[in-house]
Amino acid sequence: xxxxxxxxxxxxxxxxxxxxxxxxxxxxxxxxxxxxxxxxxxxxxxxxxxxxxxxxxxxxxxxxxxxxxxxxxxxxxxxxxxxxxxxxxxxxxxxxxxxxxxxxxxxxxxxxxxxxxxxxxxxxxxxxxxxxxxxxxxxxxxxxxxxxxxxxxxxxxxxxxxxxxxxxxxxxxxxxxxxxxxxxxxxxxxxxxxxxxxxxxxxxxxxxxxxxxxxxxxx
Numbered sequence: 637x638x639x640x641x642x643x644x645x646x647x648x649x650x651x652x653x654x655x656x657x658x659x660x661x662x663x664x665x666x667x668x669x670x671x672x673x674x675x676x677x678x679x680x681x682x683x684x685x686x687x688x689x690x691x692x693x694x695x696x697x698x699x700x701x702x703x704x705x706x707x708x709x710x711x712x713x714x715x716x717x718x719x720x721x722x723x724x725x726x727x728x729x730x731x732x733x734x735x736x737x738x739x740x741x742x743x744x745x746x747x748x749x750x751x752x753x754x755x756x757x758x759x760x761x762x763x764x765x766x767x768x769x770x771x772x773x774x775x776x777x778x779x780x781x782x783x784x785x786x787x788x789x790x791x792x793x794x795x796x797x798x799x800x801x802x803x804x805x806x807x808x809x810x811x812x813x814x815x816x817x818x819x820x821x822x823x824x825x826x827x828x829x830x831x832x833x834x835x836x837x838x839x840x841x842x843x844x845x846x847x848x849x850x851x852x853x854x855x
Contacts, residue, residue: 658696659709665719665729671698671705677754681705687807689757689793689817697817704819705729720819752785756793756805762786762854768846769796777846784851792852796845806838806845808852816840 658679662672671681679686679698686700696707701722708716717729755761761783769780780799786792790811796804805817813829813836824841831837834849 657709658690659707659715660735661715661717661731662733663717663729663731665705665717666721666725666727669703669719669721669729671717671719671729673707679705679707687815688751688753689805690754691757692759699815699817702825724825752787752791752793753805753807755785756783756795759783760785761795763851765851767794767796767848767851769798770844771798771800772842777844780845782851786852786854790853794847794851798843804840804843804845806840806847808836811849811852813838813847 658673658677660673660675662670664670669682671679671686673679677688679688679696681698681700681703684700686698686705689697691697694709696709698705698707703722704720706718706720710716714731714734717731718726719729720726762785764781764783766779767782768777770777778799781797782794784792784794790808792808794806794808796806798804806813807815816827816838818825818827818841822841826839826841828839829836836845836847836849836852838845838847
């Protein structure tokens, strides 16, 4: 079985030469999964708005309810779309309809500024610093660098740089830690979060993070 991140890595070379604007398309992805986009840069999975990450190499990832969609824009040609289902099965989606992106329309729901996940994927942060982190069960906390892109009202995307150099995206909505960009390649896709005073204590797979409210809300 080909893993989602392996598929994304194979497609990254193609993405590096393709236009990074969001293509407008509808696709069928295996049994019981559909995905489509709109001209504002939104991605929908089974009719529900998904969290979108636009990466510097042009790759676009979206997740909703445990389902991941990876999009490789191809400019004037239909995008390459792959999926990872809840049961960790992966595959290539069938693009049913497609419209090339209009470069004159700003992408993302936040207008020219873009929403927090889009800006975080591009490395455009509102603040930087370090947070307590641990990469394995029982491991003592150390410090990991982070950047945060905020939408306001407690909605933000925090990107933590792990000791191995990889990035972990942590998503917050309306003052709650809601998910992380985990995949089967991490070995454990469970996510949980509690609040201790003004500190979010997050368990993302085998990893632990402590994020203070000020990181998410600013100030």
